[in-house]
Amino acid sequence: MNIDESMLDVYIYETQQLLEALENTLFEGESEKALGSDHINEIFRIMHTIKGASSMMEFEQLAKLAHALEDMFSHIREKGVPDGDWQGIFDVTFSAVSFFNGELAKLQDKSSADGDATDILNMVKAQLERLKKGSPAAVSGESESSAQENMEKLSDGAYMSVLLPGAEEPYYKLKLFFEEGCQMESIRALGVMESIKKACSRIAYIPENLDSDSASAEIVKNGFCVYLQTCENPDVIREIIETTLFLKTYSILPIEGDDEEIPASIRRANNQGDEARRGGNSESGAADNISNEFIAKQNFISVNVNKLDHLLNVVGEIVTAQSMVINNANFGDLDRSGFDAAAQQLHSLINELQDIVMSIRMMPMSTLFQKMRRLVREMAKKLGKNIHLEISGEETEVDKNVIDYLSDPLLHIIRNSVDHGIEDETVRAAAGKPARGKISLEAHTTGSDVIVTISDDGRGLQKEAILKKAQEKGLLTKPVEEMTDKEIFSLIFLPGFSTSSEVTEYSGRGVGMDVVRKNINQIGGSISLDSVEGKGTTHTIRIPLTLTIVDGMRFSVGKTSFIVPTVSVLSAVKPDPKDIITDPEGNEMIMLQGECYSLVRLKDFFNIEEGVTDINEGMCMHISSEDRDFCIFFDYLDGEYQVVVKPLPSYLQQCTSSLSGIGGCAILGDGSINLILDVNGL
Amino acid sequence: MDDVLYTAAEESEVREYLIFTVDSIDFGIDIGLVQEIIKIQPITSIPNALDFCVGILNLRGTIIPVLDMRIKLGFDAVEYDERACIVVIMLESELIGVIVDMVQDVIRIPENELIDSPPVLSNGRQSYTAKIACTDDKIRQIIDVNTVFCVNGI
Structure with a gap:
């Protein structure tokens, strides 16, 4: 990888992080219908960083857009928002974020960021104009110049304005060096400065002009030097600094009040306080010089x-x-x-x-959920619906692969919910529902599985329509009267099924729920669906936490060995023939602890020739699958193993009449292959 | 001698084929498709397998399906003797193992010595044999692996 590429990677990674933070802030603000001053400062900072980084990478359009947004938020910070008209601001900012994300995606695909930001740029400018007109106190020209002034102060000015003159607070000198070749040192320095600013009452830094071309070179050579005055314990500063990416070393030293080094701007105010303390402790500084040098903790690295x-x-x-x-x-x-x-x-x-x-x-699911939030917002806007997405459990962690596989199915289901599930406001009002539709997205773990549920309070699935459609397409396999709700709903997972009569922009593009199910099945997961007409629909996706290593119990039927995941096993018993009941159709059931469960003889299920048929000689295992509890009957139990799951070769599908009930295979210590039982397929 | 070979190669491409026997008939497959030849080893049978599928095999950590060439080509199953072996073939992007009665040799056959076999048999099924080679007074059927092991060929 050459320098440019690694630099680009760093740029993409960091900008994405920033955009994610920005989006979070915006969503928070949107739900409160306003942004607090903390939030505005945060957005301002993010935009400034993106602007700097983008212009350094020569992505002109991105830099321009960031600059325009920076202007807008700077104005908001100064003048506030007249009439509390925040919505326009959120809209513009969200569109800008989408634009950034789109361009970043292009860069990631190794194509060039060639998008034209003019439209969004004009939107931002128009919004800014509106804001200016709206502020009654400020004449347009004046506010512009003050916004400009403020810009100057922040981005180009070297010395920060005095916030809280605390005469007795000690000074510190902070010096940091970044990792060699980490690029964009000046932007990083600015980030550090912005983040420690909160904890300080006064701050100044060298090099003074972080936007100049030479700033990075100077930081590489001499380090980034910050003088600050704070009443906080230096540990607080230390903590903030240690979160900085690509930090190599830093030192933080207390300095004496009369130190010539302290820039005049932050010293001026408290000469008197300094005089008083001048005497005693002027010698300790030098000694601290050595002991206070820390090797910065490297907190994150990105790995392919x-x-x-x-x-x-x-x-x-x-x-x-x-x-x-x-x-x-x-x-x-x-x-x-x-x-x-x-x-x-x-x-x-x-x-x-x-x-x-x-x-x-x-990885936590939050990135994925964030994507959904964006989707719901965009779609709701376009379709003119009022929808609130409620998210919980986004901190749930799953394997990276699982996230990748889960992304498309989730997108699809949520699109369906927004497009077909949630009704228009008028329809909702007529049905006596709150005007605002609700979609909730929830994730939690149970043992070895992650369960993701997506539910909406929309119109629900219409059984009649599903049945009619299935009949038309010839998908029905049994009489309508005999079908349970669950069976009817599962019809929509069949290939070639889509009840939507018209193709809309978002869903119904011929990719149906069958693809969703296929994607989820691929990673050993499953999806089920429940719906009450008029009340809403709930999708439940169950996926394994990790994809490859499972604890399992091994047992044998004839000469074939199987492994069943231990999490699916409730108990194993030696069955008593008098507990076995056979119904008139020949289906066997077993009484276990006062409950009756159906008994599946694996020998018959898999058509295995050898194997025990006498109940007395075999064993039973009480299995819990997704939708039912049942028992399996086999020859003997063989112990517990930890196995690496391998998928069955796909060519096998052409070699067997049915692979249902087999989820994969595993190679055991002796080199033998064991089949892994898929309890949901029995 | 070198000259002669050179001209022959220029006239017609010479390819190498692995010759194996199934039910005393000689067959050949393009050596480029053969990854390796291994001796018969324990094979795990799988439930509900079709008759020609023997099971799956652990080839140094990779699971590959193993098929019986005798049954696939329509011959009766026999006990494998010590000469039987498994030919591991790369089928598109997947490896499969094929049990044959015996592997004989790798021979070079110039393209112009291969005769096209009739494309469709009288019963309408596609023929497994793509070409027929007559060299050294022997007839060898060159098998089109993709036809034999393709789902449409079953």
């Missing part, structure tokens, strides 16, 4: 996902190889106690390694 995938694969192979070694060790008459201890230690280390690798790959 392919490397993590590779690492995960290797760890999976290590797990397998380890049990191969341990199970095949043959010592004859030799003492093996040393070996056993070592093996035990190896085992726990490998477990730890595995946990670490897994945790590296875990």
Whole structure:
């Protein structure tokens, strides 16, 4: 990777982070219908950083847009918003964020950011004009010049204005160096400065002009030097600084009041206080010089996902190889106690390694949910609906791959909910519902699964329409009267089914729920749907937390060995023939702890030739699948294993009449292959 | 001698084929498709498999399906003897293992010695045999792997 590319990566990564923070702020503000001064400062800072970075990368359009937004928020900060007309501001800013995101996506795909920001730019400018006209106190020209002035102060001015003159507060000198080759030092310096500003009463920095071309070079050479006065404990400053990306080292030193180094601008006000303290402690500074140098903690690095995938694969192979070694060790008459201890230690280390690798790959769902928020907002605006997206559990962490696979299905379901589910305000009012539609998106974990539910309070699914459509398309396999609600709803997951008669911009583009289900099935997950007509629809997606390593119980039927994920097993029992009931159609059931469950003989289900048929000789396992509890009957139980799940080769689908009930396979320590039972397919 | 070979190669492309036997008939497949040849090893059978599918096999960490060439080509199943082996073939992007009675040799056949086999059999099914090679007084059927193992060929 050459310098330009790595620089571009850093730019994309950081800008995305900033945009995400910006969006969060905006959503927060939107729900309160106004932005607090903290929020405005935050947005201002973000825009300023993006502007600087973009112009450095020579993305002119992006820089211009950021600059225009910066102007707008600077005006808002100065003059406030007349009549509390925030909505226009939110709209403009959101469109700008979409534009930024679009351009970043282009850059990520290695194409050039060639989008034309003129339209949005004009919108921003128009909005700013409106704001200016609206401020009764300020004549237009005046406010412009003061906004301009304020701009100057922040972006070009070296010395920050005095905020709170605290005469007795100590001074500190802060010096930081960034990692070599981290690029855009001046922008980073500005970020540091902005973030510590909050904790300080006065602040000044060198180099003074961070926007100049030479600033970065100077920071690389001499470090970024900040003088500040604060009543806070230096630890607070330290904490703030340590969150900075690409920070190499920094030092923070108390300085004496009369130190020549302190820029006049922040010294001027408290000469007197300084005089008083001049005497005693002027010698300690030099000693601190050495001891106060810290090696900054490197908090984050970004890693190519392919490397993590590779690492995960290797760890999976290590797990397998380890049990191969341990199970095949043959010592004859030799003492093996040393070996056993070592093996035990190896085992726990490998477990730890595995946990670490897994945790590296875990990501919170928040990015994904954020995307949905944006989608709902945009769509609702365009369709003229009033919809509120309620999000909970966004901190739930899942494997990176799971997030990637989940993105499209979620988009699709939410599009459906907004487009078809939630009614227009008038219709809602007529149905006695609140005018504002609600979609809730929720994630939580249960054991080894993540459950994502998407529910809306819209019109729900119309059973009649589904049945009619299914009939037309010849998708019905049994008489309508016999179908349960669940069966009717599951019809919409069939390929070629789409009840929407017209194609709208957002949904109904021929990609139906069948694709959603396929995507989710691919990662071993499942989706189910529940709906009450007129009340709403709930989608429940269940996906495994991680995709590759599971704890399982091994059992055998004839010569075939199966592994069932331990989380699906409730209990294993030696069945008593008198607990077995057979109904007139020959279906077997078993009484367990006073409850009756259907009994699936795996030998019959999988058409395995050998195997136990006598209830007395076999074993039963009480299994909990997604929608029911039942028992399976097999020959004997074989112990507990931790296995690496491998997908079945896809060519196998052409070699069997049915693969239902088999979720994958696993290679055990002895090199043998075991089939993994898919309890939802039984 | 070199000259002769050179001219022959220029006239017609020479390709290499792996020759194997199934039910005492010689077949050939393009050597470029063959990844390796391994001896018969324990194969895990899978439920509800069609008759020609023997099961799955662990090839150094990769799971590959194993098919029986005898049954696939319409011959009766027999016990595998010590000469039987598994030919691992790259089928599009997937590996599959194919059990054959015996692997004989790798031979070079110039393109011009191959005869096209009739494209469609009388019963309307596509023929598995793409070409027929007559070299060294022997007839060898060159198999079109994609036709044999394609879903439409079943």
